[in-house]
Amino acid sequence: MRFSGLKVIKEALTGHKGWGPQWRNPEPKPHYDIIIIGGGGHGLATAYYLAKEFGQKNIAVIEKGWIGGGNVGRNTTIIRSNYLLDGNEPFYEFSLKLWEGLEQDFNYNAMVSQRGILNLIHSDAQRDAFTRRGNAMILNGADAVLLNAEEVRAEVPFLNFDDARFPIKGGLAQRRGGTVRHDAVAWGYARGADQRGVDIIQNCEVTGFRIESGVCKGIETSRGFIGANKVASAVAGSSSRLMSKADMRLPMESHVLQAFVTEGLKPVIPGVITFGAGHFYVSQSDKGGLVFGGDIDGYNSYAQRGNLPTVEDVCESGMAIMPMIGRSRLLRSWGGIMDMSMDGSPIIDKTHIDGLYFNGGWCYGGFKATPASGWCYAHLLATDTPHETAKAYRFDRFEHGYMIDEKGMGAQPNLH
Numbered sequence: 001m002r003f004s005g006l007k008v009i010k011e012a013l014t015g016h017k018g019w020g021p022q023w024r025n026p027e028p029k030p031h032y033d034i035i036i037i038g039g040g041g042h043g044l045a046t047a048y049y050l051a052k053e054f055g056q057k058n059i060a061v062i063e064k065g066w067i068g069g070g071n072v073g074r075n076t077t078i079i080r081s082n083y084l085l086d087g088n089e090p091f092y093e094f095s096l097k098l099w100e101g102l103e104q105d106f107n108y109n110a111m112v113s114q115r116g117i118l119n120l121i122h123s124d125a126q127r128d129a130f131t132r133r134g135n136a137m138i139l140n141g142a143d144a145v146l147l148n149a150e151e152v153r154a155e156v157p158f159l160n161f162d163d164a165r166f167p168i169k170g171g172l173a174q175r176r177g178g179t180v181r182h183d184a185v186a187w188g189y190a191r192g193a194d195q196r197g198v199d200i201i202q203n204c205e206v207t208g209f210r211i212e213s214g215v216c217k218g219i220e221t222s223r224g225f226i227g228a229n230k231v232a233s234a235v236a237g238s239s240s241r242l243m244s245k246a247d248m249r250l251p252m253e254s255h256v257l258q259a260f261v262t263e264g265l266k267p268v269i270p271g272v273i274t275f276g277a278g279h280f281y282v283s284q285s286d287k288g289g290l291v292f293g294g295d296i297d298g299y300n301s302y303a304q305r306g307n308l309p310t311v312e313d314v315c316e317s318g319m320a321i322m323p324m325i326g327r328s329r330l331l332r333s334w335g336g337i338m339d340m341s342m343d344g345s346p347i348i349d350k351t352h353i354d355g356l357y358f359n360g361g362w363c364y365g366g367f368k369a370t371p372a373s374g375w376c377y378a379h380l381l382a383t384d385t386p387h388e389t390a391k392a393y394r395f396d397r398f399e400h401g402y403m404i405d406e407k408g409m410g411a412q413p414n415l416h
């Protein structure tokens with residue numbers, strides 16, 4: 001079923017009885033060419049591009065719960081490509097370009113909204129750092145604008161300019177950044193992959209790998225063994241738990257990140273704003289809720305819920321930059337499990353086990369990476385060579401010391 005304006009009008013006039021399921025609910029086959037573990041954004045995008053761009057036909061996505069139930073449906077929906085380092089910026093810019101054409105590509109309304117992102121500057125040193133970052137972005141074909149304090153005030157006059165603990169001295173804006181309706185991304189990719197013959201198997205947990213003489217032959221699941229020529233992990237926050245079943249110890253830790261949404265308000269925030277003196281970011285959803293978040297909780301966990309000290313910390317940061325947020329009522333908060341890598345950057349690589357591939361380490365920034373991650377992982381799976389923009393995302397960078405450490409924090413996953 002394709003969507004069109006005419007179809008929407010017809011359904012509106014006939015009681016919405018003509019919409020069918022968006023994807024099938026197939027039984028697993030005994031064997032696939034490629035199995036992707038994890039029906040999050042990255043797993044589904046990988047399946048979609050494998051089928052659409054790389055001509056692969058016999059693919060399954062195996063999801064232990066329901067698609068969209070993981071981080072792809074839990075994030076704060078921000079997309080951007082405002083990175084500094086060579087290993088990252090071309091990849092994230094590739095992703096932003098894919099976002100720009102995504103809805104036309106998979107014929108699904110994912111509410112891609114390039115409403116812009118503004119990183120606030122609070123000190124001269126931070127202005128220097130953001131100037132450098134903006135230049136790196138422009139050199140990589142992205143857009144960046146450096147604003148002074150008055151230009152920021154003209155755009156977002158409701159921030160705390162006059163009585164601020166951390167005065168605003170300017171901002172780095174990326175106008176092409178913005179937000180995307182997160183679960184619609186999972187649904188759009190799922191529907192597009194299913195249309196191209198990909199089996200999306202929900203409620204099927206991968207419990208182990210069948211590895212014989214160093215070769216991965218398939219997966220053990222809660223619904224029995226499924227054979228495959230290639231097995232690709234894309235389980236984000238559950239990466240270390242899953243890969244331990246192949247006796248792999250990953251250079252990453254799992255941490256909780258929380259997000260918050262207020263009651264619906266009249267339009268007030270034009271784009272995404274990030275506080276430069278603490279960790280706080282906020283945007284406004286199309287329904288009017290202020291969507292915001294901050295730091296990870298800071299301890300290792302696989303629980304999809306956070307704790308009150310971080311709630312307090314995030315709200316304090318919000319009050320410091322935007323005091324009016326204290327008048328809004330919080331509707332919901334939730335948590336997701338983040339796959340925090342040692343240098344804060346991801347991995348898209350083969351493993352030392354033949355036929356077993358890995359995608360993870362997205363930290364709290366993997367939603368914006370979804371299209372490029374899917375494309376590059378599909379490229380690796382189909383051709384056994386890394387995509388040009390993902391060449392740096394190798395396991396052995398930790399062995400050789402070629403870190404991609406945007407924050408310069410060192411091997412401290414909770415600080416990236």
Ligand SMILES: Cc1cc2nc3c(=O)[nH]c(=O)nc-3n(C[C@H](O)[C@H](O)[C@H](O)COP(=O)(O)OP(=O)(O)OC[C@H]3O[C@@H](n4cnc5c(N)ncnc54)[C@H](O)[C@@H]3O)c2cc1C
Nearest residue numbers: 038040041042064070071072075076078206336366367368
């Ligand atoms: C609160 C919060 C805010 C965030 N905000 C942003 C943001 O604004 N911008 C941004 O770019 N990123 C953000 N992120 C990060 C982003 O959401 C993640 O990096 C990204 O979604 C991870 O990739 P995914 O979508 O494939 O993960 P997921 O959706 O988590 O997919 C992994 C899937 O694997 C499944 N799985 C796990 N184990 C197994 C198993 N054994 N067998 C079968 N299936 C299994 C899980 O059920 C899950 O569905 C945020 C994350 C959180 C939690």
